[in-house]
Amino acid sequence: MKTLLKGGTLVSGEGALFQDVLIEDEKIIKTGENLSDSDAQIVDVRGKLLFPGFIDAHTHFNLEVAGTVTADDFVTGSRAALLGGTTTVIDFATQYHGESLNEAFAHWLTKAKDKSSCDYGFHMAISDWNGKISDEIQDMIDMGVTSFKLYMTYDDVMVNDKEIYQILKRLKEVGGITGVHCENSGVIKALVEDKKRLGHNETVFHPQTRPYQVEAEAMDRLLRIAELADSPIIVVHLTSKAGYEEALKARNRGQKVYLETCPQYLLLDQSLYELPLPESLKYVIAPPLRKVEDRDCLWAALAEDQIQTVSTDHCSFNMQQKLMGENDFTKIPGGMPGVEDRAVLLYTYGVKQGRITLPQMCRLLSENPAKLYGAYPCKGRIAVGGDADIVVFDPNASGVISAKTQAYNTDYAPYEGFETLGRVEQVYLRGLKVVDEHQVVLEHTGSFLKRDKFSL
Helix, strand or coil: CEEEEECCEEECCCCEEECEEEEECCEEEEEECCCCCCCEEEEECCCCEEEECEEEEEECCCCEECCEECCCCHHHHHHHHHHCCEEEEEEEEECCCCCCHHHHHHHHHHHHCCCCCCEEEEEEECCCCCHHHHHHHHHHHHCCCCEEEEECCCCCCCCCHHHHHHHHHHHHHHCCEEEEECCCHHHHHHHHHHHHHCCCCCHHHCHHHCCHHHHHHHHHHHHHHHHHHCCCEEECCCCCHHHHHHHHHHHHCCCCEEEEECHHHHHCCHHHHHCCCCHHHHHCCCCCCCCHHHHHHHHHHHHCCCCCEECCCECCCCHHHHHHHCCCHHHCCCCECCCCCHHHHHHHHHHCCCCCCHHHHHHHHHHHHHHHCCCCCCCCCCCCCCECCEEEEEEEEEEECCCCCCCCCCCCCCCCCCEEEEEEEEEEECCEEEEECCEECCCCCCCECCCCCCCC
16 A cells, blocks of 8 residues: 655755655655655645654653552553654663563563554663673563663662662663663652651642752762763753753763753743642652753753753653642652643744754654664654654644643643644554544554664
């Protein structure tokens, strides 16, 4: 079966050109001007932008955390992803204490298989480390899990400095790469104790117990360890100017440091924690929202191509779950939804406001994550031989984000009332039309993505 997308503007990491795209089965077989094929179904995409399918490399679907389970599983989360133009998610297969990596991988594969409507891969989150686990790293690489996750906080999953060094050394041997959640766990605990001693349990104290210093210190410590291990590093969900400066210092030393941030750190700020209950609960995430000057720093870094990816850290809860912590901010499940809104927010408040360009948007959402996480050249580009993952984006549409119209399995929208420009009209996943007129028309067609080693 052939499909010919005619009259659109093809966006790549290098520019934007008027080009047609010919698809046969799962692949792109030709791009160029004024293409024709008598056997192809013609789709008129005049006036539309054609992006490579977006990749969200930071989602948490069906995650057991904080005494509950995230509101979105792979069924609802992947459906929302498609509506946002995301054709591939890379979620976190979490190894819980006592599990082998192979057991953890099998567990998470079961959660996604035959349920996901977009393609999916996994980062392996390591919480136990010993000789047997070290041997299993090669198993993961062989199965296409080539990226890993480490936490420097959260008692149930964090690893210590010795283990970080050993893991990084091992990953260097096999060509893997790791993303790290950087916060100083001990200092956070001390700050929480200080607040509780004074009877301060309100939401407004959440950011005060996880200030920018705990991110910056953890980043500095991580990057020095990575320097000794001679290993590349991804810092996930960067939030602060101070943290960004630590990354620049490491780069100036000659280290490979890749940075990810998220829409919430670009568009929201910590004043939201001052809202009355239950509104303030919606915005409790970790690391927390920062000041406006941190936001400005991150936008400037995006404009200068110093940040490689914008993911979502999609970790959704409904208000009943958030209310678990209405009397104690440490019991609020941390996280918010985002996978449906990421692209339109970046287009509206990035491209349309002149903060970034269309090619930069393509690099941040498609090309860079594909390269960084070993999915390129099959993913991340519209080019001959690549998977036919294509987003047909209407730049002239407008809308307003609302919980009433979102696809998330949540009863609130963190970006409620945000006006948007542009809309995902159609999405093709490996040649199959899965979204049409901004409605999901085909579900549960996602496949596990076996990835190679990073190439960015």
